[in-house]
Amino acid sequence: MFWYGIMYKKVQTMMLLERYRNFLPMTDQTPRLTLGEGNTPLVAAPRLAAALGVRELHLKYEGMNPTGSFKDRGMVMAVAKAIEAGATSIICASTGNTSASAAAYAAHAGIEAIVVVPSGKIALGKLAQALMYGARLLVIDGNFDQALRIVFELSDRFPITLVNSVNQDRIEGQTTAAYEICDALGHAPDGLCLPVGNAGNITAYWRGFSRYCEAGMITNRPKMLGFQAAGSAPIVHGVAIEHPETVATAIRIGNPASWKYALGARDESGGLIEAVTDEQIIAAWRDLARIEGVFCEPASAAGVAGLRMLLEQNRAERDACYVAVLTGHGLKDPGLAVEQFAAPESVPAEIGAVSYTHLTLPTNREV
Numbered sequence: 001m002f003w004y005g006i007m008y009k010k011v012q013t014m015m016l017l018e019r020y021r022n023f024l025p026m027t028d029q030t031p032r033l034t035l036g037e038g039n040t041p042l043v044a045a046p047r048l049a050a051a052l053g054v055r056e057l058h059l060k061y062e063g064m065n066p067t068g069s070f071k072d073r074g075m076v077m078a079v080a081k082a083i084e085a086g087a088t089s090i091i092c093a094s095t096g097n098t099s100a101s102a103a104a105y106a107a108h109a110g111i112e113a114i115v116v117v118p119s120g121k122i123a124l125g126k127l128a129q130a131l132m133y134g135a136r137l138l139v140i141d142g143n144f145d146q147a148l149r150i151v152f153e154l155s156d157r158f159p160i161t162l163v164n165s166v167n168q169d170r171i172e173g174q175t176t177a178a179y180e181i182c183d184a185l186g187h188a189p190d191g192l193c194l195p196v197g198n199a200g201n202i203t204a205y206w207r208g209f210s211r212y213c214e215a216g217m218i219t220n221r222p223k224m225l226g227f228q229a230a231g232s233a234p235i236v237h238g239v240a241i242e243h244p245e246t247v248a249t250a251i252r253i254g255n256p257a258s259w260k261y262a263l264g265a266r267d268e269s270g271g272l273i274e275a276v277t278d279e280q281i282i283a284a285w286r287d288l289a290r291i292e293g294v295f296c297e298p299a300s301a302a303g304v305a306g307l308r309m310l311l312e313q314n315r316a317e318r319d320a321c322y323v324a325v326l327t328g329h330g331l332k333d334p335g336l337a338v339e340q341f342a343a344p345e346s347v348p349a350e351i352g353a354v355s356y357t358h359l360t361l362p363t364n365r366e367v
Helices: 046-052 071-084 097-109 124-132 144-157 168-174 176-185 200-214 259-269 278-292 298-312 334-339 351-357
Strands: 042-044 056-061 089-093 112-118 136-140 191-195 223-229 272-276 321-326
Touching (some): 042 176, 046 056, 046 278, 046 298, 071 089, 071 168, 089 097, 089 144, 097 112, 097 124, 112 124, 112 144, 136 144, 168 176, 168 200, 176 200, 176 321, 191 200, 191 298, 200 223, 200 259, 223 259, 223 298, 259 272, 272 298, 278 298, 298 321
Parallel strands (some): 056 321, 112 136, 191 321, 223 272
16 A cells, blocks of 8 residues: 555564565574564655656665665674574675674674775765774775775685675575565566665575566566666676776775676666766755655665666666665765755844745745
8 A cells, every 4th residue: 555655565573584584594593683674665756757757666765774774684694694603703895884784783693793994985974883883993095895805805714704795695685675575566566776886786686586486476577777886887897997986985896796696687687787977876866855755875876867867768668667776874975965055054033034035935824
C-alpha cells in the first residue's frame, strides 16, 4: 500500500539475517548480530518521475540503515561470519561508509576494528562515526586503492579478517536489498539505477535478483544501470585510474575490487555502466531533496543522474518502472551541501523586516 509516498508491506520485526536466512550463508553457529539494519524505505517518487518523464520511479533509501549507508547490510553478515570463525579483529580500507559500518558492528560484537583511510579523501561525518565507535584509525598519504592494498597485506600477515567487499560474506549480506525491493513492489523493477564505486553493490544486487528469480519469487530480472563519476570511471574506460577525482567521495575509487563481477552483472542483465559528470550528480542530488524531500549523500545521486542522461539521449524506456538506489544519508557528507548556498544574512528582529524584506508571504490566509 502507499502512504505518504512510501511503499510499505506489513512491518517486519525479524532481524535481517533471520528474515532472509534461506538466501544467506547462515548456520546454526552464526551469531544473530543486528543493529536493526535493513527494511529501509522504498519511497515512491512521482514528482521526480514526472520531471524525468518516466512512468514509475522509486527510491531505495539506504541512508536509513543504522550507520546511514547500505554498507550495514553486508557488514552485519561479514562480522557475524567472522565471529563464527573465531575472529577477534576486523580491518577495512574505506572512503568513509565502510569504516563507519565496520566500526559500529565491531563495537556491537565486542571485537576490534581497524580502519585505513586516505588523507583528505573522506567526509568528516563518516570519519567522526568511525572514531566514536572506537575504531583504531590509520590515515595514509594516498588514495583508497592504496589503502586497500595495505589492508590486503595486513590481513594476510596477521589474524585479522578483511571486511571490504572482496569478502564474499559482505556481498551476500548486500543481496538482501534486492529481496526487499521485490517484496515491496511484488515484482522486480524494469531497471535498477545505482552508483558504482568499488562495484560490490551492483554485484550484490544482481546476485540477489538472480537468486530470487531462481527461487520463483520473481519472474524477471531488471537491467542493471550502473554509473561512475566521470573523473573516477575505470570500468567505463577499461583501465584503472591512478588518481580518481570527484565530489562524490563514496565512489572516488580508481581500481574497483569487484570489477569483474560488475561486468558480469552488466552483461548478463543487458544493462550498462557509464559515466556521469560531477555537475550531473550535483543537479540530481539537489533535485532529490528539492522535489522529493530525500536528502542523500552526493554519490547516491549518480543513479538518478544517469537515468536522466539516458532518457535525454533516448536510450531508456519511459514506460517502465525504475528503482534508484540511494546508498547513503545526506548528513554523511554535509559539507558540499552547505557550499551550494550563500550564508544567510541576518535581519532586524522586527515583524516588518521579516515579513516584507526577505520573505514572500501570501496576502490572504484561509482559516
